[in-house]
Amino acid sequence: MQTPRSLNTTRLLLAGWALALGASISAQAADFTAGALNLNDLWVRGSVPGQTNGAGYLQIINPSAAADRLLSVQSDAATRVELHTVVTEDGVAKMRQVQSIDIPVLGGAKLAPGGFHLMFLQLTGPFKQGDTVPAVLTFEKAGAVRVSFTVKPSTYNPSSSAGHDHGAMKH
Numbered sequence: 001m002q003t004p005r006s007l008n009t010t011r012l013l014l015a016g017w018a019l020a021l022g023a024s025i026s027a028q029a030a031d032f033t034a035g036a037l038n039l040n041d042l043w044v045r046g047s048v049p050g051q052t053n054g055a056g057y058l059q060i061i062n063p064s065a066a067a068d069r070l071l072s073v074q075s076d077a078a079t080r081v082e083l084h085t086v087v088t089e090d091g092v093a094k095m096r097q098v099q100s101i102d103i104p105v106l107g108g109a110k111l112a113p114g115g116f117h118l119m120f121l122q123l124t125g126p127f128k129q130g131d132t133v134p135a136v137l138t139f140e141k142a143g144a145v146r147v148s149f150t151v152k153p154s155t156y157n158p159s160s161s162a163g164h165d166h167g168a169m170k171h
């Protein structure tokens, strides 16, 4: 059993870390903010002819002392948008829909190729390099925020070590 004193000490330590993290983050402006959350580097790949779905990625930084969750996404650029992760079964990488994406304190969440991503399904038009794709992200605590994703070249890969080639996966 923790005594009230040690609990308070833990809280103070956490608050201190959050403050230090917040201070270092506020030095660089976020692309978008949702409540306490900073949303950075939002991007999708340009689509190729015949492509019907596209994945969206971003970094979510949580400098606050409260965890949050990404619950849903809407976009005029797609019939619907799902939250996906990638799991490896029998050596094969497959995408799975998830109901939410946790955004823990002192870390946040990174949506990147090979892991969590937003899945734009049945695109209403092509993703053209240089355009932006609008969307509304809804968080459990931070609420709804309007954002836009930058369309990168269709061959863009931020890190060759990411492992799985999302574009090769089937839905």
Ligand SMILES: [Cu+2]
Pocket: 055, 084, 085, 095, 117, 118, 119
């Ligand atoms: Cu997916």
